[in-house]
Amino acid sequence: MASDIWAGGDAYEAYVGRWSRVVAAEFVRGLGGERWLDVGCGTGALSAAVSDGWVVGADRSEAFVRRNPRRTVVSDGIALPFRNGTFDVVISGLALNFMPDPVQGVREMARVADGVVAAYVWDYAEGMQLMRHFWDAVDDPGQDEAARFPICHPDALAEAWRAAGLEDVTTGRIEIPTVFADFDDYWRPFLGGAGAAPGYLLSLPPEKQTELRERVRSGLPEGEIRLTARAWTVRGRKKV
Template structure:
């Protein structure tokens, strides 16, 4: 049985957190909001998006909310700007008043929420009239290379692993899925675009080692199988990953981003 764990900030950073920062900056630049805005980072994790907002957007304030105390501890340690704050909370029931924020954003979290429609409705609720609600998720089925290569190798060896593959599990993480979710939430001017960066691993060990940390579906799978299965998977990946002449492994990491605008309120 595979248990998905999202508690250890350092293990998450080693796995995928380090690659989320350039995508977070590209996302904030794409939103292109004026300085002095009030931002909410829903599902803030270890604070990559919060840090990008502070660096790029000149906000008046940024509040990060997450359910994981381990991730929040990591965010507080990494983001020390006085304009930023962090608190525990569920994206499906944000502990915040309505209409509070000019921008409500979420990075790499929405697909892991059991009811993403409810989470987006909450984002709309706490956004101000005319505010922006936006998010981005990895392109698991396509060009999130480090994870796509992993599951392709795992499923070739163990067909049962297919049920854990985020590319199959999360149809939300495609342009049509995101566009439909934002439209259903009543947001206007909905736009979707791809954001890509290059994840360059120093060598195979740099690629493989983070999968041993247990944070997320793929590392959870690695820790659940036998040593023999783990060895076979490791060698399959070593053979299939594209390596440069110097031994480094450059892979594309693409995310799909969506944005919309709050134009009116509906009372429920």
């Protein structure tokens, strides 16, 4: 299996970071607090959506941490370097499924929270269409993010939140448009190497990359390409 690559902040921004920003702005509505932790903060799309309060970001990628304008620490999400109950709100955007143990990651988020724990992930199985067109053209189904990341489903998210001892657990969805001027505009971000699909593409020999590119192209319209991106959301509250 090709390794996911999470080193290039600019490449990630072109691939999904720009879409994550739109989702993040809607996601943080209704979440209130003075002390925030953004787990798997990446380049800062979710942190930047927090308009009030003090935000700390944690990410295992030094490259992403350097790009994030907020206060950040290099840390794996399953072993956060903070005391119990440090933050009013603990959030995570598009990172939970990349943790080596997502359920343990939720427990860690709950441990350092003193209020709300919330996250969102892409709907890899259906709703994240720009990725769905790519994986549908791949010969190896074991590489598909929908198969690799079972946590990215509302039922699985709710189960993980309740298993971490969180109450008032709710799930939802956020769907946004993703519009590309043409196929080249759609395909270019996959060449950056940041993320599961781009990482897989770059693991192929050049002739296989070309074959995959043409298979993906055949499933998309000519000219402007209008797709949608769906994220699943979950939130719960620490027991008082």
